[in-house]
Amino acid sequence: MCFIKPDDDVADLLRKTKLIIWDEAPMNHKHAFEALDRTMKDIFKCEITFGRKVMVFGDDFRQILPVVPNGSRREIVNASITSSYIWSSCKVLMLTKNMRLTVGANASDIEEIKAFANWLLELGEGKIGGSDDCEVVIDIPEDLLIKCSEDPMSDLIDFVYPSLLQLYKDKDYFAERAILAPTNEVVQEINERLLASFPGDEVEYLSSDSICQTDQAKNQAHARLYSPDVLNGLKISGLPNHRLVLKVGVPVMLLRIIDQQNGLCNGTRLRITKLYRRIIEAEIISGGNIGTRTFIPRISLTPSDKRIPIKFQ
Numbered sequence: 001m002c003f004i005k006p007d008d009d010v011a012d013l014l015r016k017t018k019l020i021i022w023d024e025a026p027m028n029h030k031h032a033f034e035a036l037d038r039t040m041k042d043i044f045k046c047e048i049t050f051g052r053k054v055m056v057f058g059d060d061f062r063q064i065l066p067v068v069p070n071g072s073r074r075e076i077v078n079a080s081i082t083s084s085y086i087w088s089s090c091k092v093l094m095l096t097k098n099m100r101l102t103v104g105a106n107a108s109d110i111e112e113i114k115a116f117a118n119w120l121l122e123l124g125e126g127k128i129g130g131s132d133d134c135e136v137v138i139d140i141p142e143d144l145l146i147k148c149s150e151d152p153m154s155d156l157i158d159f160v161y162p163s164l165l166q167l168y169k170d171k172d173y174f175a176e177r178a179i180l181a182p183t184n185e186v187v188q189e190i191n192e193r194l195l196a197s198f199p200g201d202e203v204e205y206l207s208s209d210s211i212c213q214t215d216q217a218k219n220q221a222h223a224r225l226y227s228p229d230v231l232n233g234l235k236i237s238g239l240p241n242h243r244l245v246l247k248v249g250v251p252v253m254l255l256r257i258i259d260q261q262n263g264l265c266n267g268t269r270l271r272i273t274k275l276y277r278r279i280i281e282a283e284i285i286s287g288g289n290i291g292t293r294t295f296i297p298r299i300s301l302t303p304s305d306k307r308i309p310i311k312f313q
Contacts, residue, residue: 011043017053025057029066030084037086049089057081057090062124157193164197171271171285174251184235198247203275205244207232208298239301248272252282256299263289270294 022028037050044051066079081087098117119141122128129136146152146159160177167173181187195202232242246252250272258264263284270282273293280296 014040014043014053019054019056020050021056021058024059024063025081026059026061027064027066028081029079030081030086031079033081033084033086049086153190153193157190157197161194164194165199168198168249171283171290174271175269175285175290188241195245195247195250198250200247200249202245202247205246207240207242246272246275246280248275251285254296256301258296258299259294262294263287263292264294264296270296 022033025033040051040053041047044053046052061082065076068076068079071079077083081090098114119128123138129138146155149155156179160179161173179190181190235241240255252270252272254264254266254268254270257266265287267286268284269286271285272280272282274281278298282294282296284290284292284294
């Protein structure tokens with residue numbers, strides 16, 4: 001992250017600002033906070049942290065810490081805001097009531113929801129299964145277990161998506177359901193199984209890769225070393241797979257911010273309504289634009305993974 005000297009308009013806006021909220025703070029590198037701190041001190045000519053402006057760092061420290069490529073545990077912890085000189089000026093405030101789980105729930109379900117939330121919280125804090133830093137045995141509640149089965153994944157899909165063929169046209173059906181998976185390989189397997197359950201013909205979309213114009217001579221030399229089959233088989237962070245198969249009616253989720261004003265943001269859920277050769281028509285089923293029809297075109301993406309010796313888009 002690079003900070004530049006703000007112009008007069010930005011500086012004037014900062015002077016009028018009473019409160020600054022920084023979301024997902026634990027996931028950001030401490031250098032980002034320290035750079036902003038130095039910038040604010042320069043603007044307001046004040047040596048107090050953030051130039052005396054009130055800062056609110058939001059989010060959960062149980063989530064992933066700042067990503068340090070090939071970094072050790074010590075380097076990752078050292079990159080966290082808790083290792084910054086700013087942390088000594090912070091006051092920790094903790095939420096005590098889970099509003100998201102209880103608002104809108106039936107009175108008979110609130111206690112059960114609270115019990116599950118408390119169990120999940122203790123699991124995340126390492127209070128279940130002992131204090132050993134190595135492998136521990138954790139007892140999963142009976143109601144969360146898939147009993148002995150020949151095909152547990154199929155049982156999981158049937159549990160989360162019951163009566164799929166009868167209800168797949170209902171947009172609320174998919175808006176209320178999701179399956180979380182630990183790895184992209186498991187995600188791919190679940191997607192393939194679910195896709196096979198939908199009626200209709202499959203439509204295949206393949207990526208169209210080209211060498212970036214920057215540093216072209218170097219990239220062309222690398223391109224001669226790797227066949228298209230090898231490049232198309234790469235699973236790169238921040239880049240979709242080479243082959244995408246869809247059907248009309250299937251739910252999808254955006255991984256990029258396309259049009260924030262119209263609700264097309266990272267994490268927005270949609271249901272496919274039509275599949276064209278170069279564009280996809282879908283209906284938004286989550287957020288504040290539910291029911292809106294939109295078009296998703298092809299998008300040029302360049303991976304930022306430095307482990308890949310060749311740049312392509």
